[in-house]
Amino acid sequence: MSPEFWLNRWRRSELGWHEDEINRHLAEHWPSLQLPRDARVLVPLCGKSLDMLWLASLGHAVLGVEISPLAAEQFFAENQLQPRVDLLGPFQRYQVDEITLLVGDFFDLGPQQLADISAVYDRASLIALPPETRPRYARALAALLPGGVSSLLITLEYDQSRMKGPPFSVAETEVRALFEPEFEIETLSVFDALAESPRFRARGLDALAERIYRLRRCASMP
Numbered sequence: 001m002s003p004e005f006w007l008n009r010w011r012r013s014e015l016g017w018h019e020d021e022i023n024r025h026l027a028e029h030w031p032s033l034q035l036p037r038d039a040r041v042l043v044p045l046c047g048k049s050l051d052m053l054w055l056a057s058l059g060h061a062v063l064g065v066e067i068s069p070l071a072a073e074q075f076f077a078e079n080q081l082q083p084r085v086d087l088l089g090p091f092q093r094y095q096v097d098e099i100t101l102l103v104g105d106f107f108d109l110g111p112q113q114l115a116d117i118s119a120v121y122d123r124a125s126l127i128a129l130p131p132e133t134r135p136r137y138a139r140a141l142a143a144l145l146p147g148g149v150s151s152l153l154i155t156l157e158y159d160q161s162r163m164k165g166p167p168f169s170v171a172e173t174e175v176r177a178l179f180e181p182e183f184e185i186e187t188l189s190v191f192d193a194l195a196e197s198p199r200f201r202a203r204g205l206d207a208l209a210e211r212i213y214r215l216r217r218c219a220s221m222p
C-alpha cells in the first residue's frame with residue numbers, strides 16, 4: 001500500500017475502518033496495561049480515531065501519527081477542536097491540549113519523537129499494512145520504543161484467500177514472528193467479529209476473529 005493509496009482513500013472518503021464509537025476492546029482492556037494517568041501514548045496510523053479522545057480523557061498525552069492531512073483536519077473539526085499547526089522535521093504537527101497529531105509517514109519517526117512514550121495503541125494499524133511492510137513496522141517499533149513500553153494490539157484473523165486486504169489477516173504466529181523476542185506477547189482475548197461485520201460478510205468471509213494482545217517492550221541488552 002503506497003501512501004498514495006491511503007491519501008486517495010481519504011480524498012474519496014472511503015473510510016470503512018472508521019468507528020463512530022470508542023472501540024469496545026480498548027475500553028475493556030486498556031486498564032490491564034496499568035498505566036499512570038500522565039502516560040504518553042503513541043497511536044500509529046491513527047486516522048481520525050475517536051479512541052484518541054478517550055485516551056486523552058483518561059489523562060494520557062496522545063501522539064497520533066497519520067499520513068493524510070485530511071484525517072487530521074477532520075479529526076479536529078469534527079470534534080470542535082482548534083489545533084495549533086507547525087512543522088516538526090518532516091511532519092506537520094497539530095496540537096490541542098494533550099493531543100498531538102503528526103502528519104507524515106510513520107517510517108520517518110525518529111527516537112526524539114518517541115523517547116517519552118509509555119504505551120502504544122494499535123487498532124487497524126499493523127493490519128492495514130501488507131505482508132512485506134509489516135516487518136519494517138515491527139522493526140521500527142522495536143528500535144524506537146524504550147524498554148517497558150506496553151501496547152494494546154488488535155488484529156483480525158480470517159481466511160485471506162476469501163478477501164483481499166486491507167485490512168489483512170495477521171495470525172498469532174506472525175505477530176510472534178514480528179515482535180518476539182523484543183516484545184513479550186500475551187493474548188488477552190479473542191472475539192468473534194463476524195456478526196458485527198456485514199461489510200466483510202458481503203466480501204465473502206464466513207469467519208472473522210479479532211484478537212487482542214498485550215505487548216511489552218523488553219529492556220534492551222546493554
Ligand SMILES: C[S@@+](CC[C@H](N)C(=O)[O-])C[C@H]1O[C@@H](n2cnc3c(N)ncnc32)[C@H](O)[C@@H]1O
Pocket residue numbers: 003006007017018019044045046047048049065066067068071104105106107123124125128
Ligand atoms: C485502516 S486505517 C486505521 C486508522 C485508525 N487506526 C483507526 O482505527 O481508525 C489506517 C490509517 O493509516 C494511515 N497510514 C497508512 N500508511 C501510513 C504511514 N506510512 N504513515 C502514517 N499513516 C499511514 C492511513 O491514512 C489510514 O488513515
